[in-house]
Amino acid sequence: xxxxxxxxxxxxxxxxxxxxxxxxxxxxxxxxxxxxxxxxxxxxxxxxxxxxxxxxxxxxxxxxxxxxxxxxxxxxxxxxxxxxxxxxxxxxxxxxxxxxxxxxxxxxxxxxxxxx
Amino acid sequence: xxxxxxxxxxxxxxxxxxxxxxxxxxxxxxxxxxxxxxxxxxxxxxxxxxxxxxxxxxxxxxxxxxxxxxxxxxxxxxxxxxxxxxxxxxxxxxxxxxxxxxxxxxxxxxxxxxxx
Numbered sequence: 001x002x003x004x005x006x007x008x009x010x011x012x013x014x015x016x017x018x019x020x021x022x023x024x025x026x027x028x029x030x031x032x033x034x035x036x037x038x039x040x041x042x043x044x045x046x047x048x049x050x051x052x053x054x055x056x057x058x059x060x061x062x063x064x065x066x067x068x069x070x071x072x073x074x075x076x077x078x079x080x081x082x083x084x085x086x087x088x089x090x091x092x093x094x095x096x097x098x099x100x101x102x103x104x105x106x107x108x109x110x111x112x113x114x115x116x
Numbered sequence: 117x118x119x120x121x122x123x124x125x126x127x128x129x130x131x132x133x134x135x136x137x138x139x140x141x142x143x144x145x146x147x148x149x150x151x152x153x154x155x156x157x158x159x160x161x162x163x164x165x166x167x168x169x170x171x172x173x174x175x176x177x178x179x180x181x182x183x184x185x186x187x188x189x190x191x192x193x194x195x196x197x198x199x200x201x202x203x204x205x206x207x208x209x210x211x212x213x214x215x216x217x218x219x220x221x222x223x224x225x226x227x228x229x230x231x232x
Contacts, residue, residue, distance in 0.1 A: 004158075042225070043119075043120075043207075043223045043224055043225045043226065044159070044207065044209075044223040045223070046220055046221075049220075089158050089159075091158075102164055102171070102172050103149065103161035103164055103172060103175065104149075104151075104159070104161065104221060105161070106158030106159050106160070107158050108156070108157050108158050109156075109157070109158050
């Protein structure tokens with residue numbers, strides 16, 4: 001079945017440091033890929049997405065590129081802020097005939113803490 | 117506008133009891149999803165409704181778990197004879213449903229279930 005593997009955390013960085021959180025996946029066909037974020041005390045929010053190979057998703061300074069050859073979707077940010085402290089989840093959904101449908105499959109999550 | 121709401125936010129029950137968890141999706145969203153998130157893990161899919169019918173219930177762990185969506189809006193997740201292993205945060209999400217492209221799933225804040 002489908003699966004998503006994230007780098008183990010937690011990750012602790014100083015403000016303005018470079019961030020990478022690794023994500024690899026196993027899926028049938030060509031899934032759509034996502035990063036979700038869960039800020040303290042809040043619900044899951046979509047951070048960015050990519051729906052086909054070589055697409056780059058970006059939002060709030062975060063980026064991730066869909067790499068089919070390495071089945072990866074690593075999250076990066078050039079300069080993190082204290083407000084980026086949260087739990088980050090990589091996820092996929094299966095595509096069929098151009099439509100993304102049904103369940104999201106999530107990784108286990110990576111806790112990011114950014115210190116001033 | 118209003119997001120996905122879930123009630124109660126917290127539920128404490130005793131082993132063997134019956135519980136109901138409610139989800140109010142975003143108005144107009146035809147698809148509704150239930151996920152379960154155990155401590156330190158990513159959300160795991162339980163069931164997905166398209167309108168009133170369960171389009172995919174492959175994630176329900178056993179026959180103690182059941183969900184309904186009788187009018188295609190509000191959904192209730194029902195757990196019979198609760199066990200301590202059922203303790204988790206139960207998340208609900210909704211989306212516009214299937215169509216070409218990706219329909220973003222919007223998550224509620226979750227119900228934290230504790231089985232003593």
